[in-house]
Amino acid sequence: MQWNKVIKEMFFIFGISIISALVVNFFSPAGISLVGKWDGASGEKAAKNKSYVFSGELEIKNIRIAKQIYDSGKAVFVDARSREDFKNGHIKGAESLPLGQFADLIGAFKKKYPVDTFIVAYCSGRTCNDSHRLEQLLFDHGYVNVSILIDGYQGWKGEGYPIEQ
Amino acid sequence: MNNNLRNLFNNGWIEILFRWVLGATFIYASYYKIMSPMDFAKIIYGYNLFPEFLITLIAVFLPFVELISGLCLILGIYPRSAALIINGLLLSFILVLTINIIRGHEFDCGCFSANKTGPPGMMVARDVVYLIMGLQVLLFNGVRKGCFIRSDKTV
Numbered sequence: 481m482q483w484n485k486v487i488k489e490m491f492f493i494f495g496i497s498i499i500s501a502l503v504v505n506f507f508s509p510a511g512i513s514l515v516g517k518w519d520g521a522s523g524e525k526a527a528k529n530k531s532y533v534f535s536g537e538l539e540i541k542n543i544r545i546a547k548q549i550y551d552s553g554k555a556v557f558v559d560a561r562s563r564e565d566f567k568n569g570h571i572k573g574a575e576s577l578p579l580g581q582f583a584d585l586i587g588a589f590k591k592k593y594p595v596d597t598f599i600v601a602y603c604s605g606r607t608c609n610d611s612h613r614l615e616q617l618l619f620d621h622g623y624v625n626v627s628i629l630i631d632g633y634q635g636w637k638g639e640g641y642p643i644e645q
Numbered sequence: 646m647n648n649n650l651r652n653l654f655n656n657g658w659i660e661i662l663f664r665w666v667l668g669a670t671f672i673y674a675s676y677y678k679i680m681s682p683m684d685f686a687k688i689i690y691g692y693n694l695f696p697e698f699l700i701t702l703i704a705v706f707l708p709f710v711e712l713i714s715g716l717c718l719i720l721g722i723y724p725r726s727a728a729l730i731i732n733g734l735l736l737s738f739i740l741v742l743t744i745n746i747i748r749g750h751e752f753d754c755g756c757f758s759a760n761k762t763g764p765p766g767m768m769v770a771r772d773v774v775y776l777i778m779g780l781q782v783l784l785f786n787g788v789r790k791g792c793f794i795r796s797d798k799t800v
Contacts, residue, residue, distance in 0.1 A: 486725060486729060494730075496713050497710040505705050510683065514705060
């Protein structure tokens with residue numbers, strides 16, 4: 481193998497990749513900031529998607545606060561995960577609203593819960609994004625009181641809080 | 646290596662088949678990551694292996710390395726070098742998956758799309774199969790079929 485040739489060719493391939501990545505990321509609405517630092521402690525990132533209007537203030541970062549909200553009975557907990565995951569275990573009393581079936585289910589959901597309902601959305605944990613997306617979709621449908629339990633089902637279960645199958 | 650295996654390894658039709666399969670796989674794998682870099686970044690974060698400043702850079706650049714290398718394999722543009730890059734990627738995927746399996750860390754593979762994970766052992770096995778294909782493409786000594794730019798003109 482002629483290594484100097486291979487190295488040149490690899491530079492060519494990497495060069496094209498880097499240029500196209502920069503161009504697409506710059507123009508794409510889904511592009512993200514390159515230099516944003518990830519906040520590992522809270523499981524969120526500073527490098528936000530450009531079209532992403534979500535406010536971090538809506539996140540419930542402390543799971544004990546989520547439990548207080550749960551105990552107060554003022555909020556409806558909404559599970560953004562798939563039906564299968566929901567069946568395998570979910571926060572006790574939570575409503576299932578899988579992101580993939582949102583369009584089919586939102587009609588019935590809206591009839592059951594008026595738009596001023598306090599909703600706490602969750603998915604599996606800090607590395608999933610479904611609850612954030614659900615928050616956006618609910619917001620688009622007029623729901624204004626939507627918070628996100630960023631520790632998700634795993635965090636809730638880990639604390640030994642009420643779950644059901 | 647016995648003769649039959651050597652012949653198989655140097656068969657031009659097998660080379661082009663493996664090249665196309667690998668190329669198509671990597672192009673397909675890059676698609677969702679390019680469409681949704683933020684989700685991919687979150688998955689990389691979930692692997693819990695990379696420094697925070699690297700996460701967004703990996704999320705933006707890696708899918709394009711996969712896409713361009715995959716295109717190079719299919720079109721036959723510098724196939725040997727593209728195969729070397731693909732093999733490097735596969736080795737790192739195997740390493741990252743294995744580390745997380747060994748330490749029992751729960752994670753989303755993010756290999757092809759969000760929320761679709763197989764058993765972690767299967768993911769490693771699949772990558773090993775791809776790696777064998779990649780090695781065949783890399784070490785192939787004959788004339789490569791269907792290439793636009795072939796730097797290695799060995800016969």
